[in-house]
Amino acid sequence: MKFIAYNVRDDEIPFIEKWGKDNQIDVQYTTTTLTPETLEEAQGCDGISGLQTIPYSRDLFEAFNKFGIKYLALRNVGTDNVDLQAAKDNDVTITNVPAYSPESIAEFAVTMALYLTRKVGYMQQQLRQKQQFHFSPDFMGRLISEQTVGIVGTGRIGRHAIQLFKGLGAKVIAYDKYPIKNSKLDFQYTTSLADLITQSDIISLHMPATDDNYHQFNHETFELMKDTAILINTARGSIVDTDDLIYALQSGEIAGAGIDTVENESADLQDSRSSKQVTDADVIKLSMMPNVLITPHSAFHTTKSVMNMVTISLNNLKALASGNKVDDQVN
Known part of the structure; x- marks a missing residue:
């Protein structure tokens, strides 16, 4: 049995090597992005572990078929960038890691909310521009x-966010197309997303990207x-219309935004060895605003998350290659 992991960051390597040693399985790894061209590195492998924000395309899965590779185990939750029909057409089974550390992302959302509500960005801007501090109404x-x-999406991450915000004493409301039943958490569902939007001082997004919620947060929503x-997005970039947000x-339609994920993210975001400068005009513009905290899709990034992402992904590959079914199959 032999596997290969693509788009490997330096922080994942110790966990990959430990898993390979513990399971006595050869696991190669590369920092290369998984594309039809780079798939040649996977020849002879029984399965692939992947982590990237750019698409897993039909061309890629046709290349899987050509090389006889039947398994792709994602090290992340989202599958909105995966052509699942193309995978099915080419007999490729896809798995993901549905819950590597919901609390890591929820904590980061709360961190962003605290940063923005306490006007830390305004303090940092003053220090950068004037090399001095003085009290200002902008800091209040x-x-x-x-x-x-307002929590939009009450899955695993959303429920952790509810707990944390409640721990800080907030009133928490939530909206979900598919509300959970018999929750012991202290919050109330709103009857509509519009009700949540109009009532909330802080809105934190925790739902997957779908066709239905593409640009759901747009000019009309911000009005x-x-x-x-304040808007916090640690979910998916496509949910928020970037131009309308800016x-x-x-x-002044809204007071601030915490943005961990933007539209059209590049592969460099997942490359721990990339030294390329940020050139995205929207990202640069947002980064200059004192009422914005923008980060490189790193809400998940804790030791526990990385360990779970690697371990669960490779466990799924091992199970599939051994002829077993796995709960994390997504197609």
């Missing part, structure tokens, strides 16, 4: 306990939000 923040937090409200921030 609000307690989380004074605010209503519904309070002009003192306009809303510049015009």
Whole structure:
């Protein structure tokens, strides 16, 4: 049995090597992005572990078929960038890691909310521009306990976010197309997303990307939000219209945004050895705003998450290559 992992970051390597040693399985790894051209490195392997934000395309799965590779185990949750029909057409089984560390992402969302509500960006901007500090009305923040937090999506991550925001004393409301039943968490569902948007001081997104929620947060949505409200997106970039977000921030339609994921993310985001400068005009523009915290899709990035992403992905490959079924199959 032999596997290969693509788009490997340096922090994943110790966990890959340990898993290979513990399971006595040859696991190669490469920092290369998985494409039809780079798939040649996987010749002779029984399965592939992948982690990337760019598409897993039909051409790629046709190349899988050509090389006789039947298994792709993602090291992440999202499958919106995977052509699942093409995988099926080429007899490729896909698995993901549905819960590598929900608390890591939820913690990061709360971290962003605290940063923005306490106006840390304004303090940092003053220090950069003037090399001095002085108290300013711009620095006056609000307690989380004074605010209503709206959680969009009450899956594993959303439920952890509810717990954390409740721990800080916030009133928490939530919206989900498929509400959970018999929850012991202290929150209330709203009857519609619009109700949540109009009531919330902080809105935190925790749903997967779908065709239905593409650009769900757009100019019309931002007009519904309070002009003192903050948007946190640790979910998927496609949910938020970036142009409309920038306009809303510049015009004062909303007060701030924590953005961990943007539209059209490049492969460099997952490359721990990349030294390329950021050239995306929207990312640069957002990074210059004191009411924005923008990060490189790193909400998940804790020791526990990385260990679980590697271990679960490779365990799924081992099970599939051994002829067993796995709970994490997505196609």
